[in-house]
Amino acid sequence: MGILDPDRVGEDQNIFQVFEGLFASRRNDQCAQIGLVCWGLWHRRNLWVWEHKNMSMSRLKYMVQSMLQEWKEAQKECYQHMTELQVQVWRKPPPGWVKINVDASCRADKHYVGAGWVIRDEKGGFLRAKTSRIMGRLQAREAEAWSFKEALKWTHSWRAYKCVFELDAKEVVEAINGSNVTSYFHFIIDECKDVL
Known part of the structure; x- marks a missing residue:
């Protein structure tokens, strides 16, 4: 043909x-x-x-x-x-818990970092969401850590549920569970630990 x-x-x-x-x-x-x-x-x-x-x-x-x-x-x-590859699928939190998905956005052509959080209940239903911005430029890992810190603070102000946080930043999760190091990134991580 x-x-x-x-x-x-x-x-x-x-x-x-x-x-x-x-x-x-x-x-x-x-x-x-x-x-x-x-x-x-x-x-x-x-x-x-x-x-x-x-x-x-x-x-x-x-x-x-x-x-x-x-x-x-x-x-x-x-x-x-x-x-x-193992396909990652969003999973509902356990009964009585909420899940907070956290992410950051860095763009080389912008002079700010964006952050966003979405909260869903045990059935996957939308509860609330928020976005924020920090002026200046950050590396991706600092931006993810900063976004997590802000999500923790925001959640702490209204929290009435047990919370599961989900991030796509492995380095942030490992740093939360690891030891202290002196860098701006780890300074943000220490603030996250204080709120936790």
Whole structure:
């Protein structure tokens, strides 16, 4: 089967509609092949325009087939890797407890760190949430630690439940359970321990 079936292309269709129809009716590997053929033709054209080199169609076909094979191998490896990974799924807290998910956000182009907390009950129902911002730039681990500290303070002000905190910052969790070291990061960790 060819990539483009002339009987399925309407006279009033533009190139975007043609490709939309192609991609909608094809498997992923066929879509990759279409994309690689288009890229190969563009590459062949640029070789001629900019370097005055002519690539034969057989060379182009070989290049596209090689790249498609590499793509398929990469997809297999990615799929195998994904099946080996343990997928993390949010779990409800035990009965009588609430779970507080804590996270921080750092962006190099901004001069502040964002933090957010979401609290859900034992059934997974939303209870409350809050966001906060600290001016200045922090490294990711300091931002995560600061976010956790602020979540602890906020929770302490209204807490009527037993709380489970969930963070995606392994280094913060390990530092909470570890020994003291003198750094800004560990100073924040010490404040977290005081609130705990």
